[in-house]
Amino acid sequence: MDLTTFLIQCLNAFQYGLLLFLVASGLTLIFGIMGVINLAHGSFYMIGAYLAYALAPVVASAIGGGFFATLLVGVVLSVVFGYLLEWAFYSYLYERDHLQQVLMTYGLILVFEELRSLLVGDNVYSVEIPQVLAGSIPLSEVMTYPTYRLFVSAICLVLVGAMFWVFARTRLGMMIRAGASNREMVQSLGIDISFLYRVVFAAGFALAAFAGMVAAPVSTVYPGMGGEVLIICFVVVVIGGIGSIQGALVAALLIGFVDTFGKVLVPGAAGVMVYLAMALILLWKPDGLFKAG
Amino acid sequence: MNRLNPYKLAALAASLLLAAAPAYSAEKLKVGMMLPFTGTYAKLGATIKNGFKLYVQQQGGSLGGREIEYVEVDSEANPAKAVDNVNKLILQHNVDVLLGSVHSGVALAMAKRAKESGKLLIVPNAGADGVTGPLCAPNIFRTSFSNWQTGYAIGKAMAEDGHKRAVAVTWKYGSGEEQLKGFKEAFEKGGGKVIEELFVPFPNVEFQAVLTQVAAAKPDAVYSFFAGAGAVKFVKDYAAAGLKGSFPLYGTGFLTDGTLEAQGADAQGVKTALHYADQLGTPTDNAFRAAYSKAYGDQPDVYAVQGYDAAQLLKVGLTATGGDPKKSAEFAAAVRKATFDSPRGPFTISKSHNPIQDMYLREVKGDVNKVVRVVVKALEDPGRGCSMK
Structure with a gap:
């Protein structure tokens, strides 16, 4: 491998890692901070991707269209949907044990998949890359890099910054962190914890759906797409340390590098490299890299 | 009493046969479809089913004198559930014929159970070499392709x-x-x-x-x-x-x-x-495409062709065995001798029960896979590991 190829592979790894963080960030909120084992997280991602596909013609006929307008409408819809979902289902789960959480969220996966099948069908669809970002940048004499992928990386970086800022610097972030460590105490201090959690859940849902929408043009939209990201999301959150945002970021980047260089260096065993890395890290640090609290 | 003349005898025999035929065909032939009806491969499962049913409808709802009835089990393209699912069809529903599947892992599990139980199995998609290799058996057939x-x-x-x-x-x-x-x-x-x-x-x-x-x-x-x-x-x-x-x-x-x-x-x-391409333009393909889109309001694909041909194969075997799929040897002999008039072009069945068929090189032009040329005429899978030669 020459230097150019190595550098391009590093860019691939970095870019994939950021994309993983984007997808896993919602799970960090819901599983890591609120403590609900949410198997339906992959479905939230899938819903986002299908929103990007299905909303585009609707938005186009209503307000003239455009990828970014679709994105905005999609985020607003998913915040509302996430809020309702928490009110209807997830709010009953906080006090329950993990088995019941797993059962209900698994049930939701089946429901969402069937709804998807009924409403949109079982075909594979692609979502157009917005015109302004459709180009690509030459990297070597034969290889080019799609601009849209760089744009996705930029979005991820902005999101990383925003999440850190909210959690470390704002009052809302402080309340969420306090609620995560002691729910009753926060409640007795006069903070409406149920409402707060509803908001956090809606944000987690919206993050996953947003990730699905942003990833749709590069990943295509297909049945079962949620199941595939779910596992890798859990790997990221567990390696990073439950409840830690910087942990999730470091873990996502690490997985990006392990996966990319696994495919390059040991093509025959690329599939197990990620899980091997997870096993080794958990042997070394059973609580993950950055255990919160 | 008049001596029975040969004509009367023939008429009597014919009427007896006619009387017996409905009694026999009253017992429907159960086809157990084990296909993915949900998940990633749901569309493939649906078109295979449509293709199969289209041929049966064209034959008036029965093959080889047996009216066809269907039992459907969702394979979910999940090899882990394959053995349970195929057992459900064999033991609980007592089907006469197994049809499946799309996923190779599921098809291998079905082939294993078919080989043990002697149930007739027709594989309408999965290309796993093993199905017509080490797992081959007189009662196992494939109408698609090998990897x-x-x-x-x-x-x-x-x-x-x-x-x-x-x-x-x-x-x-x-x-x-x-x-x-x-x-x-x-x-x-x-x-x-x-x-x-x-x-x-x-x-x-x-x-x-x-x-x-x-x-x-x-x-x-x-x-x-x-x-x-x-x-x-x-x-x-x-x-x-x-x-x-x-x-x-x-x-x-x-x-x-x-x-x-x-x-x-x-x-x-x-x-x-x-083994198939868009716009082949043969009379059989044109007729098939017209009938399919009329019946289902959708264009057929290679999976529909494979389902359609599975039903053709079943007809040939049932006709030869008088409607009894359990007569494996006669069934297989008839199928091996037949040439199937498939939308993909005519094909025969090899000794290991995989299609011997023309392979097309296609190039994407517009929204179709257009034929460039026939790369290999009558390509036969070597059937490595198969003991039927």
């Missing part, structure tokens, strides 16, 4: 197109590896050399790393195996990485089948090999 066949055909085509150095990119699982084997066999026989083999874990669809490796290797052409959503993404990523202009992309037919709408302009010019 080896599709790989072999595209390998021959690539060598014929004058390519010498190729990179192979494939999902790392059974089908991908079997097709790669067939590809290498033909490509190297034709004087080519596979300079690098790249694997992507199934069903991972992150291709940037392997595309970078392709660019670094600078081959004459690229061979690939992906299907469904993975195929859509691979073809799009290949174009986005700027490789399409430099290294022509080849693959087994699954790379561009049922995916062209989503792949759009990025698929133009991609060459693939398969």
Whole structure:
């Protein structure tokens, strides 16, 4: 491998890692901070991707269209949907044990998949890359890099910054962190914890759906797409340390590098490299890299 | 009393037969369809079912004198549930014929159970070489293809197109590896050399790393195996990485089948090999396509053809055995002798019970896989490991 190829592979790894963080960030909120084992997280991602596909013609006929307008409408819809979902289902789960959480969220996966099948069908669809970002940048004499992928990386970086800022610097972030460590105490201090959690859940849902929408043009939209990201999301959150945002970021980047260089260096065993890395890290640090609290 | 003359005797015999026929056919033949009706492969399961039922309808609802009735089990394309599902069909529903499946892992499990129980099995898609290899049996048939066949055909085509150095990119699982084997066999026989083999874990669809490796290797052409959503993404990523202009992309037919709408302009010019193509234009294909779209309001695909031919095969066998699928030896003998008038073109069944069929090289033009040429006439799978010779 020459230097150019190595550098391009590093860019691939970095870019994939950021994309993983984007997808896993919602799970960090819901599983890591609120403590609900949410198997339906992959479905939230899938819903986002299908929103990007299905909303585009609707938005186009209503307000003239455009990828970014679709994105905005999609985020607003998913915040509302996430809020309702928490009110209807997830709010009953906080006090329950993990088995019941797993059962209900698994049930939701089946429901969402069937709804998807009924409403949109079982075909594979692609979502157009917005015109302004459709180009690509030459990297070597034969290889080019799609601009849209760089744009996705930029979005991820902005999101990383925003999440850190909210959690470390704002009052809302402080309340969420306090609620995560002691729910009753926060409640007795006069903070409406149920409402707060509803908001956090809606944000987690919206993050996953947003990730699905942003990833749709590069990943295509297909049945079962949620199941595939779910596992890798859990790997990221567990390696990073439950409840830690910087942990999730470091873990996502690490997985990006392990996966990319696994495919390059040991093509025959690329599939197990990620899980091997997870096993080794958990042997070394059973609580993950950055255990919160 | 008058002596019975031969004519009266014949009439009497005929009336007896006529009286007996309904009594026998009153017992319906149960076809157990074990296909994916949900999940990633749901559309494939549905078109196979449609194709099969279309042929049965065209025959007036019965094959070989037996009225057909269906029992459906969702295979979920899940090999872990395959044994339970096939047992459900055999023990609980007591079906006469097994039809399935799409996923190779599921089909292998079905073939194992069929071999043990002696139940007739027709495989309408899954290409696992083993089904008509080590697992072959007088009561197991396939109407689709073997992985080896599709790989072999595209390998021959690539060598014929004058390519010498190729990179192979494939999902790392059974089908991908079997097709790669067939590809290498033909490509190297034709004087080519596979300079690098790249694997992507199934069903991972992150291709940037392997595309970078392709660019670094600078081959004459690229061979690939992906299907469904993975195929859509691979073809799009290949174009986005700027490789399409430099290294022509080849693959087994699954790379561009049922995916062209989503792949759009990025698929133009991609060459693939398969036993079927769009716009073959033969009378049988035209009639089939017209009947299918009239019945279901949708264009048929290769999976519908395979389902349709599964029903044809069942008819030939049942006609020869008087409607009894348990007479394996007679059933197999009739099927081996028959030539099937399939929408893909005529085919026969090999000694290991896999189709001996023409393989087409197709090129994506507009929204169809157009035939470039027949790469191999009557390609027969070697049936390695099969004891029926």
